[in-house]
């Protein structure tokens with residue numbers, strides 16, 4: 001699985017999905033759907049495979065894409081290396097390891113009223129999960145385990161994600177004209193200041209561990225120089241609204257602030273926060289597990305927004321994800337496999 005290059009934006013996610021569909025097909029699902037999905041922003045197609053046994057009330061979901069491999073790898077990141085206590089490879093921890101655990105679990109248990117969804121494009125964009133939901137594949141499903149590296153704890157909440165881009169333009173020119181003509185970069189800087197103040201005014205908003213909005217001014221760009229008035233400037237900024245917050249209201253606030261300053265503004269992503277709807281309903285599976293707050297966004301937010309009671313659970317620790325020499329321990333893989341065995345064989349007890 002690691003050998004398939006599924007680096008988000010450059011890799012071949014459909015090839016990995018086709019291979020996974022073959023693997024799932026060996027376990028005699030009642031329904032096996034493989035779908036290729038086009039993506040925006042010039043990215044190659046992604047895909048998903050859904051295997052269904054009986055009338056599924058529970059779905060197990062794993063994303064099969066990875067982040068780019070970056071610098072610092074001691075060997076080819078697409079060749080899995082086995083060491084005494086761990087496996088090392090791109091996506092081993094985040095989160096192909098979970099897909100391997102599920103395939104392994106399927107060799108030992110008979111799945112009952114359960115579905116397995118292996119899907120692409122989670123790491124940047126999340127364009128596939130909404131397509132799965134829109135196609136009606138999760139209709140009738142009541143509960144979901146979204147697999148991410150939680151260290152085999154159960155993730156019950158996380159923040160949302162809201163990112164915008166604002167653009168300013170002007171005629172540009174020699175800096176001797178700077179007192180007279182439009183200054184796009186100055187306007188972008190003033191907008192950055194206003195967004196920063198909005199964040200500072202909300203530092204006490206919410207309750208720990210999700211206090212504040214994590215307001216981030218991520219980038220300011222222009223085509224100017226110290227002696228050149230730029231013709232354009234762009235500003236990227238984001239916030240992570242806490243569980244329970246209204247993302248569309250935040251989005252409207254930010255658009256208002258940008259519009260007041262004459263910006264041309266577009267939303268890059270607007271992802272909801274996440275909170276498990278009914279923790280008790282999962283206790284039959286996670287009797288002795290800790291339910292924890294997660295520091296990162298997951299597609300559980302999308303599944304939950306579709307009305308499904310969801311938790312996040314998977315092998316490996318987030319500290320090893322998105323890192324060179326990414327690894328997951330055999331111990332974590334074994335613990336997760338046992339849990340997936342129970343989930344697959346019980347469905348929703």
Ligand SMILES: [Zn+2]
Pocket residue numbers: 063094095122148149
């Ligand atoms: Zn992940």
